Structures are given as structure tokens and as C-alpha cells.
Amino acid sequence: MQKRSISRLALTIAAASAVPYVHAEAGGFIEDATATLQARNYYFSRDFSDIEGPNQQSKAEEWGQGFIFNFKSGYTQGTVGVGVDAIGMLGVKLDSSPDRAGAGLLPVADDGRGADDYSRLGAALKVRVLSTELRIGELQPNLPVLTFSDIRLLPPTYQGVSFVSNEITGLTLQGGHLRSTSLRNEAGDDRMRAMLGRTPQAGFSDAFNYAGGDYAFNAKRTSLSAWYAQLEDIYNQRFLGLKHSEPLGSWTLGANLGVYESQADGSKLAGEIDNRAFYSLLSARQGGHTFYVGYQAMFGDSAFPRVFANVTPLGNEVPTYEFAEKDERSWQARYDYDFAAVGVPGLVATMRYISSDNVDTDRGFEGTAHERDLDVSYTIQSGPLKNVGIRIRNVAARSNYRSDIDENRLILSYTLALF
Template sequence: MNHTPCVALSLAVLSQPLLAAEGGFFEDAKASLSARNYYFSRDFSDIVGANQQSKAEEWAQGFILDFKSGYTPGTVGFGVDALGLLGIRLDSSPDRVNTGLLPVHGDGRAASEYSRLAPTFKTRLSKTELRIGELQPNLPVLAFSDIRLLPPTYQGVSVNSTELQGLTLQAGHLSSTHLRNEGGDGKMNAMLGHVPMRQAESDAFNYAGADYAFNANQTTASLWYGQLEDIYEQGFLGLKHSKPLGDWVLSANLGYYSAREDGDALLGRIDNQAFFSLFTARHGGHAFHVGYQGMYGDSPFPRVFANITPLGNEVPTYEFAYTDERSYQVRYDYNFAALGIPGLTATVRYITGDNVDTGRGFEGRDRERDIDLGYAVQSGVLKGLGIRVRNAMARSNYRSDIDENRLILVYTWQLF
């Protein structure tokens, strides 16, 4: 699906001043344009599985137009949002595709460009909002995963209500998905652990949940339900707590998932329970984290393809969510603003997992080490420019080893 002319037209229209407009619809409108330059390289040094491609390496340029209107005056307000996406190939070849940056044609070559333009219609009554169209939910059962060139989206209807102080209620019905490296949309698939289940498609994903913040917003309790129709249903119970203690801030993030097959059970029986915990201590520019995550039951962790989850030990390379896996994390963050360099941050993380039921007669083990450096220019002509460098090393005895490098440059213009 090629929407390039529509995207170009929208860029021109939305960049024009709206000074003559009246009412909250235009007065509260906002629009931004982000240019994202993304280099991705992933070497598979010990290939396991049917895909024998030894390297995925591509370079691409993306543009993300994000327009959000205000609401019309009155008891019931109406508005329209729009999301425009354009991805352009800068470097690729058939032996280095499937980075998740670009679509791949039937001949094995990456597309030279792809794009999408989609609206979201919204209405608001008091503190309750209904949205219909292009959606980007960020939920415990369907987390937002903007980790490649362009973000994924879903198509459907959602409702969000904050009528009661501290309580946020959400529900939705999603009928299709637009993947991060495609222009069109289609039905949803599942993943079990790290393995895509492309042989089964679902007509819808349904969700409902509540988050309640109390104790002066230091504590949040969450209860959620998600259903990928005819594949799986999943419940989530979460608790987050943060407490200042002298010059330190201590926090905990605990979560429990339980999943089973749903309806026609297109992927067969699913039996998974997952527990994660992540404890953090912050002091000045320092943040120290330790975490434990465990998979229980006869199945890996289920999710919508190619979604991520808020599991404490999930990272963009390995998920540590296969059958019976137990994993442990140590992580250190530093914000260089404490040294007078605002905008510069660093992260070092190590995760190790074992006890994996590989189904091949041996115990699966894996480990990963990540280093992330990021810098956001704070002032001057380059304000709005962000740079991120990521290096990852992942090793396993039951899936492919990975050596990975990413370089991401993002520049954002606030159009109005």
C-alpha cells in the first residue's frame, strides 16, 4: 500500500499556520515531524533453526508526522488525530534483509520505500474519551513497541476513563494491525516466547483493565485482561511502588500473568504463568536494578506478534520467556546531568536465564549483555536532535547467538 502522495500533502497542509481558526479544535492542536535515521546490524554467529541467513543489516530513513487536534467546544467534544509514516531504504541487500526496518518483497529484496497515513476520530465527555481508527495502545497485555524505524499501530476502537480520582479504566476492540515494517494492515498473529506463530490468524484482540494510583501516587495496582480471539486469553495483576528514603528513592515493579487457549484454540493448548519482579534504587544520577523472572506451565509466554511486553527481563534482543525459563537481571543506569551534562545517559545490563524446557532433551540456557548510550541536545540550533547507540551480545544453547549494533539519530520539529 503506497500512501506517499498523501503523506507529502499532509506535511504541506499541517505545516501551514492555523491563526484564522477558532475554537478548541484548532487552538489546542499540536503537530510534530520526526526524522529518524536508523542503522541496524545483527550477526547470527551460531545459527539455530530453519532460517540460515547469517546476518541482518540495513540502513533506512523514516519520517513520523503526528497531528493531534483539540476538542470542539461543548459538553461533548470532537476531534481528529492523524499519523503519517514514511520509510525510505538507504542500504540493503537480499542476503541482509529482515531487520524489521523495511518490508521484504517476494523476490527477497527490501522495498525502496513504504508509507501510511491514517486518522483517528475521538470524542470526549467529561473525563472519558472514545477513539476510533488508528490506535497505539500501551497496556500490560499489549505494550507499545516503537523499537525500529517506524512505530506499529492497531485499528479499532478504545475507551479511556479517569472519572474517579486515581482510577484509570480502559477497554478496546482491535480488528487488525499495521506492523512496524509494513505500509498496510492485516490480521494478527501470536508469538509463543520468541517464536512467531504465523500459521494461525486472529480476527480481533479485546482488552479491558484498570490502574489505581493511591498512597499519594506512590503505589499503583493494576488488573488487566487480554484476548487474542481463538488463540489465547491472558490475565495480568501488577503492583508498582516507589518510596523516598533520605537521598535515595526505592521502587519495586511486580507482575503476574496467567494465560490459556481461547475459543477454537488455533495454536492448540496454551498453559503459561509468568512472574516478574524488578527492584530499583536511585541516588543522584545513579540507578541500580535487580530483577527475577519466571515462566511456569507447559507453554512459553504468549503475546501478539511482533509485540513486546512489560516483563521485567524482556529486552529487544532476547525475551527470556520460553517454557519454564528462570532469569535474573542486574542493570545500572547513569544520568550525566548529575555531572553537569544534561541529556547524556548510559545503561549497562546483564541477564542470564536457565531451566528452559527446549523439548529436545536438554536444559536451555541463555544470557545477554547490553550497553546503551544516548544523548539529546538541550539547546541551540540542534535542539531536538537525539542520538542513541546500542551494542548487544546474546548467547544461547538452543537458539541463535546474536551480536547486535544499532545507531539511531532522531530530529523532531514542533510544527505548531
């Protein structure tokens, strides 16, 4: 793991933000440039009981302060436009100890202690021709086969090349080759590995390759998706998805359906993988109310594979339990309320309950699990604290085959537009 001092990161960010002025005469490169700085204060606590597995630590609790600097240039003028994006990230420990480390907010040193600080600076060259863009360098893709998992103090990044093309109206085509990753609580570049369900695998891959497309039609109320991904020598995966939104009087009905098929790839560094996953999430929205029901099922001889340590778009996956173990079936009921409907804009609450059974535990009994989530977020709308965001998350998760979890998160965030 690579670590930089705070002062070095500050100097590097300053230097990176100054680079575009060398090309000021290029026109749109500077005129369309933007820069933001987000401050994120993150408290995370997980209490474990009925602990399963070799790690008998009963609590993971950390508190950190993060800073995320994002610079996005415009493009040079001409048929081929060139630009640069840069991201600088700094995480600072506010509280941690060896008996509570491992919450995913901070790197963990060899002595079991959370690092005092960690940082990263990355940049990507971007080239645009018509409505197609090529990026080389530091990337943050958000795909059905590699979801952008910004669920801790700092977001993860990947290093490689990607393209996005919108040459045909309604059709977005994407592809990429990623050679390494910087995890959410690390500063250096690492090779990628897989998770099967909740379990990280030992084998490391040299690359993640993907290609796919999304086609929106019916006034953008309907979209179809088809994707292929390969974590070289570990697994390959196919995805088909459908999303639809249908107005019905004062209601808006929605459907989000998806199917994954995954197999072991090449040298099979994580062993045999054979999984088919189906999810469905149906919604009904009226005013500030949105109701959801979901069903998700795993088939095959293994749990669902994904790149470590990401979440996925599976309908019933949440950041605590994944509900993606071998043969697992799960059901969800969820209710969201946007208080703007009663004159309190910026305040949103979510209540969710997920229950599962039929898990093949390989221990002679059927695994079951359930989870209850409560999320409340508020963005201050005016005054000196305008745009300050507050989010509270409380979770109770119980299972007969894995550790029970009681979880609390408190996140304060503010994004300052620099230019």
C-alpha cells in the same frame, strides 16, 4: 502489503493537516491543536552465529530514514467535545540487500529485497465527555497486555475503538476492540497473530479485546493494575501488577511486580497455550545512579504469549532475547547513570546483564542463555542542533539452544514542533 509513493504520502499528509480548518469556528479544536514531525535515521545490524532453525541467514543489516508526522486537534466546545488525531509515516531505504534483509526496518518483497520506501496515513476520531475519551480509527495503545513497541524505524499502529476514563481520582479505566494492525515494517492492515516466546504462530485472529484499570494512591507512589486481554481464538490473558516508590533518606527505592496467566482461546488457532509468568524488578536510585535487580519465571506447558511482533512489560524482556520460553528462569542486574548529576544533562547510559536457565527445549537438554546490553543516549541541549537525539546500542547474546546474536544500533532523531 499496501505501498504508496512518497509524493502521494506528502499530498495526503498536507490534506489531512488542513482538515481541521474547516471547523475553525469551534474554538478549542484549533486553539489546542499541535503538530510535530519527527525525523529518525536508523541503522540496525545483527550478526548470527551457531544458527538454529531453518533460516540460515548469517546477518540482518539495514539502514533507513523515517519520518513520523503527528497531528492532534483540540476538542470542540460543549458538553461533548469532538476532535481528530492523524498520523502519517514514511520509511525510505538507505541500504539493504537480499542477503541482509529482514532486520525489521523495511518490508521484504517476494524477491527477498527490502522495499525502497513504504508509507501509511491514518486518523482517529476522538470524543470526550467529562473525563472519558472514546477513540475510533488509528490507535497506538500502550498497555500491560499490548505494549507500544516503537523499536524500529517506524512505530506500529492498530485499527479499532478504545476508551479511557478518569472519572474517579487516581483510577484509570481502559477498554478496546482492535480488528487489525499495521506492523512496524509494513504499510497495510493485517490480521493479528501471536508469538509464543520467540516463535511466531501461523494462526490469525479477527480481533484483540482488552479491558483493565490502574489505581494510583499513596501520593501516586503506589499503583495497582488489573487487566484482561483476548486475542480471539488464540489466547486469553489476565494480568495483575504492583508498582511502588519509597523515599529513604537520599535514596528512592522502587518495586515493579507482575503476574500473567494465559490460556488458549476459542478455536485454539495456535494450539494449546498454558503459561503463568511472574516478574519482579527492584530498584534503588540516588543522584544520577540507579541500580536494578530482577527475577523472572515462566510456568506451565508453553512459552509466554503476546501479539506479534511486540515486546512486553516483563521485567527481564529486552528487544534481543525475550527470556520468556517454556519454564525459563532469568535474573537481571542493571545500572543506569544520568550524567546530569555531573553537569552533562541529556547524556544517559545503561548497562544490563541477564542470565537464564531451566528452558524446556524439547530436545533432551536444558536451555540456557545470557545477554549483555550497553545503551548510551544523548540529546543535544543547545545550539543549532538542539534537541537532536543520538542513541547507540550494543548487544552480545549467547545461548545453547537458539542462535547467538551480536547486535548494533545507531539511531539519530529530531522532533520539530510545527505548531
